[in-house]
């Protein structure tokens with residue numbers, strides 16, 4: 139029997155993007171890339187976050203050159219009430235109670251809130267962190283990374299899924315990581331958009347969810363093989379890996395028609411799953 143968790147999804151800010159960049163051939167118009175996060179209630183270990191959205195710290199982090207280029211290229215909109223910390227407190231959950239944060243990858247729209255959760259351990263792939271270490275502070279913005287958003291004590295609180303999770307075999311993805319060794323949350327490598335990006339799969343009382351972060355921006359990537367505009371390749375870590383991840387997601391989607399795949403920025407998918415107030419019994 140699969141250990142079930144509870145899941146809540148909502149946004150923490152958004153940025154403006156071009157529809158025809160997200161999907162080649164779309165008309166040219168601005169769309170909102172909403173910063174999705176997942177709040178998971180695990181029956182034993184409590185509150186877990188999947189990604190941590192934008193926070194207003196983005197504005198400080200991009201107030202000077204060269205990071206200013208990031209803010210000029212990516213119009214971000216986040217106010218206090220959009221931040222996860224605020225949303226949790228409104229629901230009576232203290233940020234101090236969040237013990238675990240799974241980081242899909244280190245782009246600013248996924249790690250903006252890390253500093254609001256002083257008791258959380260962080261989980262990511264080894265290669266995702268390696269990229270953060272390897273890239274210079276000066277050029278990090280060009281890969282979507284703003285190092286000042288990271289907590290100062292991150293090294294003491296960061297764990298690699300390859301080290302701490304029980305590794306299993308999956309016929310589509312190869313390696314799968316049983317994060318808490320209880321078959322509640324399974325992590326998968328989904329590289330391409332960013333180095334070492336991961337997604338997680340979990341089961342609620344209602345159904346299975348596969349949170350795939352930015353493995354694709356739009357569900358039509360795995361459903362119809364509609365890909366982003368080639369112009370975005372410069373921001374991607376590896377186009378080849380991206381396509382391989384999409385191929386795997388496509389196989390997963392065909393094999394598991396009752397599972398809900400959740401790409402972080404695909405409003406077509408996510409808008410019907412989010413709700414303004416935290417309710418752990420809907421999804």
Ligand SMILES: [Zn+2]
Pocket residue numbers: 245247248352402403
């Ligand atoms: Zn993103």
